[in-house]
Amino acid sequence: MSSRKSFIQKTFLGIAGTVAVPLLSRSNSFQPNKKENENNGTNPSDLPVGFAGYTFAKFDLDTSITMMKKVDVHYLSVKDIHLPLNSSQETIDAAMVKFKAAGINVYAVGVIYMKTKEAADQAFAYAKKVGMNMIVGAPSYDVLDYAEKKVKEYNIKLAIHNHGPEDALYPGPKDVYDRIKNRDARIGLCIDIGHATRAGVKVEDAVKEYKDRLFDLHIKDVTLAEKDGKAIEVGRGVINFPALVSSLKKIGYKGISSIEFEKDMEDPMVGIAESVGYYKGVVAAER
Amino acid sequence: MSSRKSFIQKTFLGIAGTVAVPLLSRSNSFQPNKKENENNGTNPSDLPVGFAGYTFAKFDLDTSITMMKKVDVHYLSVKDIHLPLNSSQETIDAAMVKFKAAGINVYAVGVIYMKTKEAADQAFAYAKKVGMNMIVGAPSYDVLDYAEKKVKEYNIKLAIHNHGPEDALYPGPKDVYDRIKNRDARIGLCIDIGHATRAGVKVEDAVKEYKDRLFDLHIKDVTLAEKDGKAIEVGRGVINFPALVSSLKKIGYKGISSIEFEKDMEDPMVGIAESVGYYKGVVAAER
Numbered sequence: 001m002s003s004r005k006s007f008i009q010k011t012f013l014g015i016a017g018t019v020a021v022p023l024l025s026r027s028n029s030f031q032p033n034k035k036e037n038e039n040n041g042t043n044p045s046d047l048p049v050g051f052a053g054y055t056f057a058k059f060d061l062d063t064s065i066t067m068m069k070k071v072d073v074h075y076l077s078v079k080d081i082h083l084p085l086n087s088s089q090e091t092i093d094a095a096m097v098k099f100k101a102a103g104i105n106v107y108a109v110g111v112i113y114m115k116t117k118e119a120a121d122q123a124f125a126y127a128k129k130v131g132m133n134m135i136v137g138a139p140s141y142d143v144l145d146y147a148e149k150k151v152k153e154y155n156i157k158l159a160i161h162n163h164g165p166e167d168a169l170y171p172g173p174k175d176v177y178d179r180i181k182n183r184d185a186r187i188g189l190c191i192d193i194g195h196a197t198r199a200g201v202k203v204e205d206a207v208k209e210y211k212d213r214l215f216d217l218h219i220k221d222v223t224l225a226e227k228d229g230k231a232i233e234v235g236r237g238v239i240n241f242p243a244l245v246s247s248l249k250k251i252g253y254k255g256i257s258s259i260e261f262e263k264d265m266e267d268p269m270v271g272i273a274e275s276v277g278y279y280k281g282v283v284a285a286e287r
Numbered sequence: 288m289s290s291r292k293s294f295i296q297k298t299f300l301g302i303a304g305t306v307a308v309p310l311l312s313r314s315n316s317f318q319p320n321k322k323e324n325e326n327n328g329t330n331p332s333d334l335p336v337g338f339a340g341y342t343f344a345k346f347d348l349d350t351s352i353t354m355m356k357k358v359d360v361h362y363l364s365v366k367d368i369h370l371p372l373n374s375s376q377e378t379i380d381a382a383m384v385k386f387k388a389a390g391i392n393v394y395a396v397g398v399i400y401m402k403t404k405e406a407a408d409q410a411f412a413y414a415k416k417v418g419m420n421m422i423v424g425a426p427s428y429d430v431l432d433y434a435e436k437k438v439k440e441y442n443i444k445l446a447i448h449n450h451g452p453e454d455a456l457y458p459g460p461k462d463v464y465d466r467i468k469n470r471d472a473r474i475g476l477c478i479d480i481g482h483a484t485r486a487g488v489k490v491e492d493a494v495k496e497y498k499d500r501l502f503d504l505h506i507k508d509v510t511l512a513e514k515d516g517k518a519i520e521v522g523r524g525v526i527n528f529p530a531l532v533s534s535l536k537k538i539g540y541k542g543i544s545s546i547e548f549e550k551d552m553e554d555p556m557v558g559i560a561e562s563v564g565y566y567k568g569v570v571a572a573e574r
Binding site: 070236241245269270274277280282 | 357358359521523529557558561562563565566567569
């Protein structure tokens with residue numbers, strides 16, 4: 001174990017404590033302990049903040065949970081790094097017990113790339129085992145028809161993720177939307193606002209334009225609205241978060257705003273906290 | 288050195304680097320490297336965020352600077368913990384060179400308690416040596432006349448700080464205002480919004496009511512609007528930050544909003560970052 005991980009575990013793991021969980025449940029109905037705070041005038045259930053699991057790519061599942069708790073975030077799109085696609089039901093159940101004990105609502109799996117039918121088979125079987133009703137994924141074009149069949153077969157939504165100018169399949173949200181708009185309504189978009197911005201997209205417009213198929217969001221900031229833009233703490237880059245949040249409130253977005261922090265990935269906790277704080281502050285203030 | 292400090296120094300000190308500073312300057316005119324970001328529509332010079340030095344009470348000056356840089360904050364009300372009141376001019380100059388090299392604008396000293404005339408003498412002489420035009424202080428009632436003389440003699444402002452229900456002198460901002468409103472216009476308030484909230488004050492109203500004498504702010508959040516309220520990350524407590532920031536924009540507040548984070552003081556970096564992010568997010572979104 002690196003000294004950094006050791007530090008984080010020593011520093012943060014005390015918070016997690018031990019919670020007895022008598023019953024195993026794979027339901028997705030957990031509601032974190034939120035109360036509408038009448039004093040400060042905001043409703044924390046407006047645009048709840050979550051995490052894309054890739055944020056914690058350098059940390060194990062237990063440490064990731066502790067890091068999420070530290071910043072009071074209760075939603076997670078779990079990444080295969082923390083819960084491998086070939087996990088047994090027992091392994092999955094044990095992980096879900098941990099999440100539930102920590103007050104974390106796992107609401108999706110992904111991002112899962114599906115280059116083949118077999119990969120799509122695995123992804124949907126995995127999502128079912130995890131108990132999810134949504135996969136964030138990136139199916140190759142020639143797998144789209146098959147993935148649509150799987151969506152119908154499993155009644156599991158597929159939110160397709162855009163990955164910026166370098167992505168041969170889905171650079172921006174329009175590249176997703178044009179390929180799915182006439183497909184089953186359970187196929188939609190996970191707009192990665194950082195990659196979309198690098199692809200030249202104004203994300204405050206994109207969420208409105210594709211609102212009928214907007215299922216999920218990866219929230220981050222980038223230094224430039226072009227290919228070479230780098231990850232940076234939310235609020236320090238070029239994305240207009242007040243405009244984005246205003247658009248999300250206007251369209252009545254019901255999904256999670258999942259922070260995906262990709263700077264300082266070996267030591268991300270401070271940048272994660274600033275990013276979570278900034279986004280929550282914008283959500284609180286923007287009406 | 289504790290292992291925590293050692294960790295923070297090892298982790299963060301690389302950021303500070305070494306900056307050659309050929310000339311010593313004690314002017315207070317440093318402007319951090321801010322540019323109006325046309326892409327994201329916000330002007331970062333609106334309500335600039337700073338720190339009250341007490342936030343870093345458990346860390347030395349060099350570590351404090353590194354922690355400030357980590358969250359991209361460039362204003363500091365320096366506390367005597369980091370620059371003792373009896374410092375020589377040489378010690379003060381050396382500290383100010385460090386701050387300047389790090390892009391940090393020291394805009395005030397304090398909080399300095401002044402129970403005697405001698406303490407007031409020391410405070411104003413110190414502020415002059417540091418090159419400040421403002422002291423954040425808490426003079427005892429019987430020192431107020433003398434402190435006012437010192438304000439005139441030095442042409443240095445005095446922002447009196449409220450310290451909550453336990454404070455025999457200044458529980459809330461009204462306790463300050465009533466005692467200074469007919470004094471020299473260079474005597475005003477540093478409203479500590481956490482302590483004011485614990486004293487039952489609605490801070491979004493207080494900043495309007497005392498706007499003619501509002502010189503400084505200590506920004507924090509508290510769990511309850513009563514004496515037993517505890518420090519918590521900005522945005523998680525009972526203070527209505529959108530309303531506060533709206534009031535500050537309405538009155539055209541020209542001062543600094545200095546975060547004073549008093550939770551987890553042995554290990555505050557993550558909470559500091561969340562607090563800074565939240566406040567900046569509210570400032571960006573609130574119009």
